[in-house]
Amino acid sequence: MSHTLIQPDDTLTLWGIITIWAAASIYLEQRYSWASKVSGAVVALVGAIFLSNFKIIPTESAVYDAVWDIIVPVAIPLLLFHVNIRKLWQEGGKLLLIFLISSIGTVAGTIVSFSLLKDYIPFLDKISAMMSASYIGGSVNFLAMASKFSAPGEMVSAAVVADNLMMAVYIVILMAIPTFAFFRKRYNTPHIDRLEIGAGNKEKTQAEGFWKRKEISLKDISLAIGTAFLLVVVSFKAADFFASVIPSGGHVSFVFHILHGLFGDHYLMLTTLTFVTLAAFPNYFEKIHGSQEFGTFLIYIFFVVIGVPASISLIIKNAPLLLLFVFIIVLINMIISLVVGKLLKVDLEEILLASNANIGGPTTAAAMAIAKGWRDLVGPIIVVGTLGYIIGNYVGTIIGFWFGGMM
Structure with missing residues (x-):
């Protein structure tokens, strides 16, 4: 049994805590200026770290797996329903460049x-x-x-713990960077500027001004949720099919490996199918109200779950040097991303998202x-970030063999 107040199999209570804290984070973000500045996502994440490290909720549960397996996939198409396809390709070029530069930083x-x-x-x-x-x-x-280089299980577990805490802390840092005048003065921030102008009413927080009340009907709710689930089911089944028929592994050619990565990845297939559907039926999606709000709430649930595994006690006990190891990687990634991005006049928002896509993946x-x-950056960063799944194994393999000769 878990030594926590709430047990891992108490699914109703865990779902309640996750959704209630996600809702509270949104409320705080829209009610108080301090929460609006750091963002409700950071509030959600930090609150989850507190709950897990004070032994209120467990660090592992089927509930958290369900958020990754169901909530996140459904949230992605909901949040893409508004995407302007033409603008997507215009925005994608610079993001790809800074993502590759950020990869060099890694x-x-x-x-x-x-x-x-x-x-x-x-x-x-191996690590x-x-x-x-x-x-x-x-x-x-x-x-x-880990499988390719036969890494010892205890080292894999320690690396996972260090990674979880580092990722949670880094997301908080990335969220906070746009609030500092130092960065706002030195980088272009067109997306932040538009958001601040659009907020309008000076008496409201920026978040409340952005998320204004909108008209929505029962039909909107049913079409938004139903269409999102349809896209998830079809795309995941299609990806599983292609993954089963396209050869993969060390014995296959480079071309087959690329094809397996492109067509066999769930999220890339989901994003691609969603874009194709958006292009084919633009009038249908224009009439659906509320998809952005539904998807955003689901993402806040995701942010709560991200913070849960960040066990500070396990880091102190098992992986302090590994935490230093990943900290150095993340720090250099951030420095190279920001410095080179500045030299290339890339927008601050794109730099931060590219670095996030490297360290945390396209979902985060x-x-x-x-x-x-x-x-406008949601769709492009998913597409660009997913490419990391393809090149990541090549980089890891080269580094593993190279460093193996030095040990």
């Missing part, structure tokens, strides 16, 4: 961190392969490299764009 950070700590952390060559692949792609790449990057109200 590689540079891994090299520096490995060089500093290789004499103090066992199996750091470097896992983390570099993960900090360009995602957890799929992490697990692939899209969630950040939604929470911040950067609507």
Whole structure:
């Protein structure tokens, strides 16, 4: 049994806590200026860290798995229903460039961190392969490299704990950066500027001004939720089919590996199918009201769940040096992303999302764009960030073999 107030199998209570805190975070964001500045997403995430580290809720439960498996996939199409397809391609080019630059930051950070700590952390060559692949792609790449290099189970577990805490802290930092005058003065922030202008009423918080009350009907609710589920089911089944028929693994050619990554990935297939459907039936989606609100609330639930596994006690007990290892990688990624992005005159919002997509994956990057109200960047960052799943394994493999010769 879990040594927490709420047990992992108490699903009703856990669902209640997650949704209630997500709702409270939105309320605080729209009611108080301090919460609006840091964003409700950060409030949700930090609150979850508090709940799990004070042993109120468990760090693992089927409820959290359901959020990843159901809530997040349904939220993505809901939040893409408003996307202007033509604008998507215009916005995607710069995002791709800064994402690749941010990926170089991950590689540079891994090299520096490995060089500093290789004499103090066992199996750091294997961990470097896992983390570099993960900090360009995602957890799929992490697990692939752990399997490929036969990393010891206890080191994999410790790396997961360090990664969870680092990711939670880094998302808070990325959320906070746009609130500092230092960055606002030195970078272009067109999406933030439009949001502040659109908020209008000076007596309201920025969040409340953005999320104004809208007309919505029962038909809107049913079509939004029903269409989102339809897209998720069809795209996931299609991705599973292609993954089963397209060869993969170390013995297949580069072309087949790319095709498997493109057509066999759930989220890339979901995003692609959603865009195709949007282009084919624009009038249908224009008439649906409330999809943005539904999707955003689901994403706030996701932010609560992100904070849950960030166990500070486990880090202190099992993985303090690993936390330092991933901290160095993330720090160098952020510095290279911000410095090169500034030199190339990339918007601050795009730089932050690209770095987020590297470290946390396209899902957390899209969630950040939604929470911040950067609507035009939601679709592009999902597409660009998903490409990290494809290149992450190549980077991790190269680093694993390279560093293995130094241990």
